[in-house]
Amino acid sequence: MIYLDHSATTPVDPRVVDAMTPYWTEMYGNPSSVYGLGRRSAAALEDARRTVARILNAQPTEIVFTSCGTESDNLAIRGTALAAAAKGRRHLITTPIEHHAVLHTVADLVERFDFEVTHIPVDRSGLVDPALVQAAIRPDTALISVMMANNEVGTIEPVAEIGAIARQFGVPFHTDAVQAAASMSLDVEALQVDLLALSAHKFHGPKGVGLLYVRKGTRLGPVQTGGSQERGRRAGTENVPYIVGVARALELSQADRQAEHARLLALRERLLAGILERIPGVELTGHRERRLPGHLSFIVRGVEAQSLLIALDLAGIAASSGSACASGAPTPSGVLRAMGYTPDEALGALRLTLGRSNSEADVDTVLEQLPEIVKRVRGA
Numbered sequence: 090m091i092y093l094d095h096s097a098t099t100p101v102d103p104r105v106v107d108a109m110t111p112y113w114t115e116m117y118g119n120p121s122s123v124y125g126l127g128r129r130s131a132a133a134l135e136d137a138r139r140t141v142a143r144i145l146n147a148q149p150t151e152i153v154f155t156s157c158g159t160e161s162d163n164l165a166i167r168g169t170a171l172a173a174a175a176k177g178r179r180h181l182i183t184t185p186i187e188h189h190a191v192l193h194t195v196a197d198l199v200e201r202f203d204f205e206v207t208h209i210p211v212d213r214s215g216l217v218d219p220a221l222v223q224a225a226i227r228p229d230t231a232l233i234s235v236m237m238a239n240n241e242v243g244t245i246e247p248v249a250e251i252g253a254i255a256r257q258f259g260v261p262f263h264t265d266a267v268q269a270a271a272s273m274s275l276d277v278e279a280l281q282v283d284l285l286a287l288s289a290h291k292f293h294g295p296k297g298v299g300l301l302y303v304r305k306g307t308r309l310g311p312v313q314t315g316g317s318q319e320r321g322r323r324a325g326t327e328n329v330p331y332i333v334g335v336a337r338a339l340e341l342s343q344a345d346r347q348a349e350h351a352r353l354l355a356l357r358e359r360l361l362a363g364i365l366e367r368i369p370g371v372e373l374t375g376h377r378e379r380r381l382p383g384h385l386s387f388i389v390r391g392v393e394a395q396s397l398l399i400a401l402d403l404a405g406i407a408a409s410s411g412s413a414c415a416s417g418a419p420t421p422s423g424v425l426r427a428m429g430y431t432p433d434e435a436l437g438a439l440r441l442t443l444g445r446s447n448s449e450a451d452v453d454t455v456l457e458q459l460p461e462i463v464k465r466v467r468g469a
Contacts (some may be wrong), residue, residue, distance in 0.1 A: 091451045095444030102293040108337040112330040130329045137336035146276040153301045158267040158288030161301040162190035165263045165284040172308040173231035181206045182233045185427035214376040215244035223254045233262045237269040241424040242375030243384030252281025294338030298331035353383035363456040383443035391467045409440045
């Protein structure tokens with residue numbers, strides 16, 4: 090199988106598994122326990138926190154471990170917004186191309202807690218204009234949330250510029266950096282963010298663990314209660330093996346980042362040129378230059394994406410689409426609709442995302458097979 094869906098998930102690095110294993114078998118103590126077994130788990134927990142903090146250019150006390158990127162986004166948005174509501178600030182700013190972990194949380198705050206939201210429009214490439222973010226800020230703005238890089242089209246957003254604006258106006262700024270972690274710097278000082286969400290399984294860590302950076306001084310109420318873990322910000326016994334895993338995966342990913350960035354960029358450009366040359370009626374979606382190095386996304390006209398994905402799978406190629414299938418009926422991507430594509434165009438979305446396991450031979454095979462597969466699906 091040629092795996093071209095690294096934006097969905099990544100295989101766990103064997104070095105990460107090695108780091109995690111002792112905390113299931115030998116050092117399995119509860120980190121809240123006072124005896125030696127518990128203290129060793131607590132030490133591993135704090136070692137992981139320091140590792141993450143060093144990579145993010147943050148303080149260890151600013152790192153909160155969670156179960157995934159979705160929980161991190163929920164905690165950042167709901168926790169910050171509800172804390173701000175106590176001071177009469179009930180206005181949120183975000184974009185229509187965010188992950189559902191952001192959009193659904195914002196919608197819940199609007200529906201159940203009387204917040205108002207301004208959705209900043211994006212251009213045809215999915216890019217946010219920082220000037221529009223600034224223009225939307227009000228005296229009662231509680232939070233700005235703009236993702237670092239889009240999962241469907243790969244566009245990299247001007248987070249540092251938006252962060253500077255947010256800081257100028259004294260508004261907390263959250264970014265969902267889940268897609269960006271494997272290939273971009275995560276220096277929170279350079280990005281000028283107050284909250285940053287990550288998920289381990291996007292950078293060769295295990296599924297089921299994430300983290301949230303919370304800048305010191307940011308007012309954040311807990312969403313999950315029942316204990317004093319994570320300095321009262323996230324209750325529940327810490328998942329020590331997985332926390333060790335996310336720290337190790339982030340460390341390895343960032344150490345290899347620049348070399349892997351260059352390698353993936355070369356593969357991406359080769360694949361892009363071949364697809365545009367060999368398949369008519371295909372349009373690249375997302376920004377041409379400001380995009381993740383291993384990310385390609387297209388509108389393939391004359392096909393329905395689900396049929397194309399099945400045909401690719403039968404040929405041994407794993408890919409994905411921007412549309413979700415609910416009750417057997419494909420739904421056009423909200424991201425592509427926000428970028429100005431019609432529902433019919435959006436139903437022909439194809440996403441090919443490269444990663445560590447891919448080679449030039451994989452690209453050659455895809456370029457040999459994909460044109461014929463598209464032709465066959467169009468004919469059907």
